[in-house]
Amino acid sequence: MTPIRVAPWTLGLVVMLVTICMSPMSLDQAFLQAAGYATPLWLAMAGVTGLLGVWLTAGLMEADLAPWAAWLRDALRFPRALFYTLGAGLMLNAWLKVVIVVALGRTPRPVLALALVLIAVYVLRLGMESTIRFVGFLALLIVPAAVVLEALGLLNADVHRALPLDVATVPWLWPAILFAPRGYTVLPVLAPHAGHPWRKAAYLGVALGFLLTFAPILLPVLVFGYPAAAADSAPLFHAIGAFSSTFLPFQRIEFISLISWQMTSGAMTAVYALCALSSLKVRLAPLTPWPAVLGAALATLALALPVWPPQQYAEIMNDWSIYGLLLFFALPAALLSLGRQRGREVVPA
Amino acid sequence: MSFDDILAQGRRVEQALAQAQAEPDPAALKTLYAPEELLDVTVPTPGGPTVRLMYLKSTADVERVRLEVIGPLTTRTGSISEVLPRFTAVASTLDAQQKLLGGAALVFCPDGVLAADMPSATQRSIQEPTSEPAIFSPKDALIEQLDTNVGLIRYHLRDPRLRVDYLSLGSVATARAAVIYVDGVADPDLVDEARQRLAEFRPTRPGFVTSLLRPLYGAIWDGFLPADFTERPYRIADFVSRGRLAILVDGSPFAMITPILLSDLFIDEEEYLQASSTRYFVRALRFLAFHLALLAPGLFSAIMSVNPTIVPGLLAVAVTSSRQSLPYPVFTELLVLMIVVDILAEATISQKSLLGPAISIVGGLVAGQAAIRADLASDLGVIVVSVTMLSTFLTSRAYITYAVRVWKYLIFFISSSLGVVGWATGVMLLVAVFTSRRQFGVQYLAPFSPLLRQDLGSQAHYERGRSPAPRGLRRPRPAP
Numbered sequence: 001m002t003p004i005r006v007a008p009w010t011l012g013l014v015v016m017l018v019t020i021c022m023s024p025m026s027l028d029q030a031f032l033q034a035a036g037y038a039t040p041l042w043l044a045m046a047g048v049t050g051l052l053g054v055w056l057t058a059g060l061m062e063a064d065l066a067p068w069a070a071w072l073r074d075a076l077r078f079p080r081a082l083f084y085t086l087g088a089g090l091m092l093n094a095w096l097k098v099v100i101v102v103a104l105g106r107t108p109r110p111v112l113a114l115a116l117v118l119i120a121v122y123v124l125r126l127g128m129e130s131t132i133r134f135v136g137f138l139a140l141l142i143v144p145a146a147v148v149l150e151a152l153g154l155l156n157a158d159v160h161r162a163l164p165l166d167v168a169t170v171p172w173l174w175p176a177i178l179f180a181p182r183g184y185t186v187l188p189v190l191a192p193h194a195g196h197p198w199r200k201a202a203y204l205g206v207a208l209g210f211l212l213t214f215a216p217i218l219l220p221v222l223v224f225g226y227p228a229a230a231a232d233s234a235p236l237f238h239a240i241g242a243f244s245s246t247f248l249p250f251q252r253i254e255f256i257s258l259i260s261w262q263m264t265s266g267a268m269t270a271v272y273a274l275c276a277l278s279s280l281k282v283r284l285a286p287l288t289p290w291p292a293v294l295g296a297a298l299a300t301l302a303l304a305l306p307v308w309p310p311q312q313y314a315e316i317m318n319d320w321s322i323y324g325l326l327l328f329f330a331l332p333a334a335l336l337s338l339g340r341q342r343g344r345e346v347v348p349a
Numbered sequence: 350m351s352f353d354d355i356l357a358q359g360r361r362v363e364q365a366l367a368q369a370q371a372e373p374d375p376a377a378l379k380t381l382y383a384p385e386e387l388l389d390v391t392v393p394t395p396g397g398p399t400v401r402l403m404y405l406k407s408t409a410d411v412e413r414v415r416l417e418v419i420g421p422l423t424t425r426t427g428s429i430s431e432v433l434p435r436f437t438a439v440a441s442t443l444d445a446q447q448k449l450l451g452g453a454a455l456v457f458c459p460d461g462v463l464a465a466d467m468p469s470a471t472q473r474s475i476q477e478p479t480s481e482p483a484i485f486s487p488k489d490a491l492i493e494q495l496d497t498n499v500g501l502i503r504y505h506l507r508d509p510r511l512r513v514d515y516l517s518l519g520s521v522a523t524a525r526a527a528v529i530y531v532d533g534v535a536d537p538d539l540v541d542e543a544r545q546r547l548a549e550f551r552p553t554r555p556g557f558v559t560s561l562l563r564p565l566y567g568a569i570w571d572g573f574l575p576a577d578f579t580e581r582p583y584r585i586a587d588f589v590s591r592g593r594l595a596i597l598v599d600g601s602p603f604a605m606i607t608p609i610l611l612s613d614l615f616i617d618e619e620e621y622l623q624a625s626s627t628r629y630f631v632r633a634l635r636f637l638a639f640h641l642a643l644l645a646p647g648l649f650s651a652i653m654s655v656n657p658t659i660v661p662g663l664l665a666v667a668v669t670s671s672r673q674s675l676p677y678p679v680f681t682e683l684l685v686l687m688i689v690v691d692i693l694a695e696a697t698i699s700q701k702s703l704l705g706p707a708i709s710i711v712g713g714l715v716a717g718q719a720a721i722r723a724d725l726a727s728d729l730g731v732i733v734v735s736v737t738m739l740s741t742f743l744t745s746r747a748y749i750t751y752a753v754r755v756w757k758y759l760i761f762f763i764s765s766s767l768g769v770v771g772w773a774t775g776v777m778l779l780v781a782v783f784t785s786r787r788q789f790g791v792q793y794l795a796p797f798s799p800l801l802r803q804d805l806g807s808q809a810h811y812e813r814g815r816s817p818a819p820r821g822l823r824r825p826r827p828a829p
Contacts, residue, residue: 006799007799009799010798010799099770103655103656103768103769103770104655104767104768104770107767112767112770115763115767115770115771115774116774119774119777119778119781122778122781123781123785126781126785127785130781130784130785132799133784133785133792133794133798133799134780134781134784134785134798136798136799137780137783137784137794137797137798138777138780140797140798141780252658252659253659254659255652255656255659255769258769258770258773259769259770259772259773259776262769262770262773262774262777263773263776263777266773266774266777
């Protein structure tokens, strides 16, 4: 069997997209409501967490661990699969919410879910390399489109609407956890297949993705002001939709953000489903039923979760984030510090 | 079919195999062809045995046989191998049959059966390409004869590293094929893999270069062919000099180029004459046209059917007033128009020089105008469908237009159902198809997917001979 190879810079693009998408993009309203607590200190810590996550993943991949720690590292693949599955389900759910609010309110939810899940299952059946290339290529389309859209959205911005800067008196951990870039969570599965310089690409992906995650929060505040933005059901889309042009063939451009959002969600569902299946060492091939089984499970999960109440969704997302931090940050750090194997250097004859 | 029938069939196959593998028998050969076609001549040799000469009048050059076989046999002395040094031994009846069909002369002598190719020199003259018109670049085109075609390619690429590997395709019906590449520039793994796959190929009708697609690439359901087909030797030389392989089959006036990238479709050698700014402008135009052809009807239908609020107010009023007397929705209008225009295009293509212009005028101008006047189509719908069809034919390769036309419908259906969300789903499906495409280890979307930073410059500018073909993650050896 030919080895699976992932180009390092494609991996960087995937990491960046995961960082952007599994952060405020999917729950902009919840973030806005919590934004008052996000002090610069906690935000900086969130950024450092993301970069440290890459470093820890690389360390854990290469470390010579004590037998118990190595066994534990292998056993982590089951909880990881759960994390990825929940992540894909949450992403699908967030996508459903936006599509229902912004575009297709009268279309049955199962039909919508099917449109995305079928794409994800089709891509998964093409194999890991194809899925990664698919996500990487979509990232090349999505990120520039998002930057242009947000730049156009800024034409309606007024800095005075963000003043006075609301700095919390009591810093709270929650926004920092939610803000933490999560690109590194896909690395335990994908990095072993990537060539040099995947670390550089991953660090860049996390850092750029983290910087880009601020736009979805800032733009609605700058366009509508904080109180109106926090009360909106889809603040980012409406902030972009507020831009109106007379010189383009399209008066309103939020449909482009909807297209980007659709592509983002498809890419994220595919990449998290891929990570879930790969964690369970499921071989992806056109004839295996597992992508379809996982797709059906994801669709059920996305449909079972409540779509409307943002607070409830944010709480689920919060629990998922803490679970991810434990799994991809705290546990690897503990294993690396406690489980190092010493005194086993091979002495040349 | 009964068991006895199967047994009888098995026996017949066994007999045929045994016959095919047996030593060539002139009597058996004579039963296969009419006496008017198979010439069986007994030639006395001076001081030696009488030999028997056989050849097909339809495939061999009779004059050459007279000069190169009968002449030496009747005048020179010595052993047959000295008199006819070009002749090689024929092992089996099947081999002898294939030699005869290929235009060889067979000599039956006490030493065994010998054969040498003397194919009839009948061939059409080298003409201008019909499917890829040339304005500024060389105007010659491939013909059916393999050797002539190889000569044309060598004429355009006088590189001592150019290698031509000949092989025979098929087991019963056979055809000669040639794999052409530049040694040291083409990836040797690629060359070996292509040769191996072709050697394993046992086609029933090997005389068409397009019949090689399946053995080389497997089933292609999405319509986007993973290889380029051209009839221009100049284009073949250009590709080969950049590390690609050209595969030619005797009897086919087209060459298959492999591997290719999607970006190859937007490039034409004619552009090398232009200044770089003009060249990039034309390529950008082709790139835009390719996407318009695929995506424009879908996007139009999505916006007008599901998300009409995003167009400017004045435009929305214009569209509504243009459509107000139409009895059906945008989806039906566009679907009917697209089908009609596709029929028109197909009719024009199939009747190229004879009735093509007449069909265009009747179909496009007369029927189109009449449809608008009869309120069966809106002006905007006609514009969208016309621009789509014009864009389809702007790609520099004719064969890719079929895939574009089919995918246009698929994306149109999804978009009409789910609006821009469906349109994005269609685009994602297209991206999935392109990103999963791989030919001999080369990615169709390289160097954008996978993102190969070091190849981006060479591919984006894509000058002639500047760099060998990117091999995806398997990079080629640099040219010496």
